[in-house]
Amino acid sequence: METLPRISGGMDLPRFKPGVQHPPVTIALPATLVFPLIGHQGRALQACVVAGEHVHAGQLLAPGMAASAKGVVRAIEDHATAHPSGMTAPSVILDVDHTRESAVDASSATLDLAGIVGHGGAGFSLSRKLSTVADRCRCLIINAAECEPGIACDESLLCHDAGAVLEGIKALITYLQPEQCVLAIESDKTHAITSFEDALKEGKATGEIRVLALHPTYPSGAERLLVNQVLKWQGLERLPSHQRPGDRGIACINVATAHAVAQILNTGAATQRLVTVNAHEACTARVTLGTPVQHVLDVLGALPVGAQRVRVxxxxxxxxxADLAAPVLTTCNALTVATPVPEEPVLPCIRCGDCVPVCPMGLYPQQLFALAQAQDSKGLQRKGIDRCITCGCCDIACPSFINLTTHFRSAQSRLREHAETERAATHAEALHERHRERVARDEQRTIPGTEAPTRTAVSSALSRARARRKRSG
Amino acid sequence: MTPEPMSIVLMAAGTIVVTALLGLALHRFSRVPQDAADAQREQLLDQIEDCLPRTQCAQCGYPGCRPYAEALLDGQTTIDQCPPGGQFTITRLAELLGEEAKTMSSPVEQVALIDEANCIGCALCLPACPTDAIVGAHRFMHTVVAADCTGCELCLPPCPVDCIELVRLAPTPERVAWSRTR
Incomplete structure (x- = not known):
């Protein structure tokens, strides 16, 4: 096991990992499962099932979304979602069939990954990510870094189910044939590291997968930062901001996603994930995907009371x-039930610069804040607002309690809106050009039989009309 | 010792002549050639037009976005005449033309929708659309291609049976705009 140096920037936050010591608690299947048709970055998904259809576990409901239990599609309708906007979205509502599932044939040689999205937080399609390195995979990084306090589901997974994780990683290695495979984890997760190393010995894979210990700094587990740490360790150039890890032959997969691959190998479907539940008692819950948060908290006796709120x-x-009816999906890694702490009143920026050394991306939050206040889009882009990963380190460092991250997220969304407006305007302009060309072409064209009559034709028609009138008197 | 009147007259005349010569030279050598001025004007018009949404809806009172850009450059109109452009356009025009940015509400994102049950296939709406977003022909069903429709409303007046309505685009989790306060 090798220890990597600390990243520059970021913050060393107190270790707070609730529920790791005890094995996960399985939450019983509810009567109804909900699958919102929202994909990566909130994009709308197209359902491939209809109301009334019988589905089995593992069957695709939409691209990247597989049913987690056998049942009947009751409806496809608007439902609460666990999306930060608090909006509802069209969702597949599944009435669960609690009778025993017939044995699924999991022995097929092709591993159908179409239903898996990443369990790391972004929910990116696994098959798409793997296809970016299909030609040549230089390095497979298994991301077991869980750097934010209050979330411990990945650590719990390694402590209690390392064997299955290893199975999943081995399957990915067979599929990708990477030149190197590493598992990155924080050095203070001693139990998890021991557990995984034991699994490696048992699975005779000690040489295949190197364990890299990261300095436990937030947010060293963010994909781009982790990839750069590994590249530095390998003595290679870091990843420039315009490149993706796939461009350098690197696939960075969350450890829980690897576990999902193992679930498909064993049962034919990836149906569950671990969720850290931090309430009056802390535990790790094993939740079937699509289970409403309300049900999870109810079973654990952790429903919010009084002024308590639930934080995802x-x-x-x-x-x-906003709504506890929202379901737990692959991107939900923790639930905290607590009374929100009243926010400190925001004070003016005093130009202290405390926010600058803590930015893990090397940005200048003080400057970005001034630009965001001025709504200077060009300035924001020039100073790298697109590189901001909204980690929140600058918020913690700011002595004036300014909610910098919220401003930056808002600025990023405004810039996205502008880009969309620009794209629509360019599209309309192109259409209008085509319209003008078409009108010009149509003016040149003559449809046979509709040409304007000639002078002789007109005069002969007039004389014919005069003669007819004379005849009729 | 006062100079003689004759020398004063001579000095004055000399100054006038030299100044005239200088002025002539300045005029002759600093005048921009006509085609360069035209190219400059075209470039400026392109820049102004880039700030506009280019939906060619004529809501500004000019028959298209380019004529509006020309009117702006000639100082015949103000920068707050474009409803589809909304605040975004006003801010960019203000920056480009060095004027004060006024405030305007955001445009409503909408697309036209033809009620097919009531459409009589008269094809009068087809030529009205500046982006050719309406598909159809005489006595055939007409439909609006939503992806190409800019919501400019130019198709509504020609329709004799009033079967076109404007549908607002609802915000979705993908297109949500995050506010600056939590």
């Missing part, structure tokens, strides 16, 4: 859940 994710990257 960690204290920095998470958001408050």
């Amino acid at each position: 994710g960690g204290p920095l990257s998470g958001f408050e859940l």
